[in-house]
Amino acid sequence: MTTPPVSAPSFRAPKGTYDLLPPQSAEHLAVREALAAPVRRAGYGYAETPGFEQVELFARGVGESTDIVTKEMYTLTTKGGDRLALRPEGTASVLRAALEAGLHKAGNLPVKLWYSGSYYRYERPQKGRYRHFAQVGAEAIGAEDPALDAELIILAVDGYRSLGLTGFRLLLNSLGDRECRPAYRAVLQDFLRGLDLDDETRKRIEINPLRVLDDKRDQVRARLGGAPLMRDHLCEACRDYHDEVRELLGAAGVPFEDDPRLVRGLDYYTRTTFEFVHDGLGAQSAIGGGGRYDGLSEMIGGPALPSVGWALGVDRTVLALRAEGVAPKVPPATEVYAVPLGGQARRTLFSLVTELRRAGVAADFAYGGRGLKNAMKSANRSGARFALVAGERDLAEGVVQLKDLHSGEQTAVPLSAAGEEVRARFGSSS
Numbered sequence: 001m002t003t004p005p006v007s008a009p010s011f012r013a014p015k016g017t018y019d020l021l022p023p024q025s026a027e028h029l030a031v032r033e034a035l036a037a038p039v040r041r042a043g044y045g046y047a048e049t050p051g052f053e054q055v056e057l058f059a060r061g062v063g064e065s066t067d068i069v070t071k072e073m074y075t076l077t078t079k080g081g082d083r084l085a086l087r088p089e090g091t092a093s094v095l096r097a098a099l100e101a102g103l104h105k106a107g108n109l110p111v112k113l114w115y116s117g118s119y120y121r122y123e124r125p126q127k128g129r130y131r132h133f134a135q136v137g138a139e140a141i142g143a144e145d146p147a148l149d150a151e152l153i154i155l156a157v158d159g160y161r162s163l164g165l166t167g168f169r170l171l172l173n174s175l176g177d178r179e180c181r182p183a184y185r186a187v188l189q190d191f192l193r194g195l196d197l198d199d200e201t202r203k204r205i206e207i208n209p210l211r212v213l214d215d216k217r218d219q220v221r222a223r224l225g226g227a228p229l230m231r232d233h234l235c236e237a238c239r240d241y242h243d244e245v246r247e248l249l250g251a252a253g254v255p256f257e258d259d260p261r262l263v264r265g266l267d268y269y270t271r272t273t274f275e276f277v278h279d280g281l282g283a284q285s286a287i288g289g290g291g292r293y294d295g296l297s298e299m300i301g302g303p304a305l306p307s308v309g310w311a312l313g314v315d316r317t318v319l320a321l322r323a324e325g326v327a328p329k330v331p332p333a334t335e336v337y338a339v340p341l342g343g344q345a346r347r348t349l350f351s352l353v354t355e356l357r358r359a360g361v362a363a364d365f366a367y368g369g370r371g372l373k374n375a376m377k378s379a380n381r382s383g384a385r386f387a388l389v390a391g392e393r394d395l396a397e398g399v400v401q402l403k404d405l406h407s408g409e410q411t412a413v414p415l416s417a418a419g420e421e422v423r424a425r426f427g428s429s430s
């Protein structure tokens with residue numbers, strides 16, 4: 001009887017997504033950890049929220065007229081009739097969770113939270129722009145203090161720098177507040193209405209004129225030359241606040257560029273807004289961004305809680321590192337690889353591997369009863385520094401062979417001291 005031909009796998013990762021598998025997955029994990037480390041050291045506690053929320057949370061929070069809400073949300077209606085959306089961003093979710101739990105009532109403001117996870121946007125996929133991507137984010141909820149804005153920006157810069165990233169720039173702007181923005185908005189609308197623009201852009205002038213300033217099309221940009229800028233219309237409080245943020249950044253050795261046209265694609269921003277861009281990435285150059293969102297809590301039914309935060313893109317940070325030729329430091333997946341020859345050695349080395357792992361050594365084992373040659377190939381491929389090899393004769397002599405896979409040097413070590421010996425060598429070899 002012949003077996004039917006095995007057909008090629010017919011499923012692929014959905015468009016705009018990719019799988020993370022070894023060895024590249026280790027790079028992503030290292031980037032996530034490095035970006036989160038500075039906020040963890042600065043009093044931010046870990047938050048995790050569901051991957052989906054009520055559509056209305058994002059519609060109200062991110063803004064009805066934003067691309068994210070009008071075009072990019074993955075929405076669904078449950079069998080129970082709830083309208084849900086896969087989260088396109090983290091700020092609205094994290095603030096919703098903090099309000100729901102009453103964290104702001106504990107009297108210890110700001111509530112500082114960090115998070116890391118998957119986000120979903122139905123965007124046109126291209127390099128650096130995916131439909132499923134990862135962010136590390138941080139939010140400081142319930143305090144209005146320029147030092148808090150500066151803290152978050154500094155912590156993001158420290159995260160990028162700890163990875164060895166150098167070719168990024170910080171763009172900084174202030175979008176004013178409810179005092180000064182309405183008047184500026186009206187002045188901007190007057191200016192824009194006088195321009196020769198297409199119908200869609202004319203509609204945007206009425207709904208969200210600031211977004212027109214951020215238009216990337218050359219024909220629109222060419223007409224915006226003399227557009228009034230928010231920075232010339234900031235009220236005194238906003239101007240002082242912004243000056244203080246700038247001063248604190250300067251004192252911390254964080255260079256920035258004032259970008260009076262930086263608007264960002266989410267409607268909740270007030271005052272400080274910023275973006276980190278990397279010039280080695282092409283069109284999708286933003287590796288992170290954020291700002292202050294003093295009105296968001298009230299927009300989603302909470303009390304007044306002025307807040308600030310950011311989200312850093314993990315996928316794009318990985319691409320930026322590659323563009324700079326910098327490899328994030330990845331701990332070795334395996335440090336010691338055990339190769340048993342025969343049944344008794346198998347049991348003995350298996351115990352030794354367990355002991356090593358419990359002592360914090362990354363150890364692996366040649367499973368599947370392969371011969372010495374194949375097992376040594378696996379040992380080399382695993383990236384391990386040492387192999388522990390033992391056959392019946394070694395065991396009879398009470399030893400295991402410890403082989404340095406870099407130098408090829410091999411020494412017999414007493415079995416009873418093998419764990420200690422490996423740990424000692426490890427300390428000196430790494």
Ligand code: HAM
Pocket residue numbers: 088089090091121123128129130131132133134135137138139265266286287288289290291292293308309310311312313314315316
């Ligand atoms: P955002 O600018 O929409 O802000 O996203 C932050 C970062 O996520 C971007 O700079 C980019 O690196 C990454 N990112 C966004 N979309 C994609 C995509 N389709 N593919 C790959 N990477 C992407 C926010 O999400 C706000 N919640 C940030 C914030 C927090 N503001 C205040 N607090």
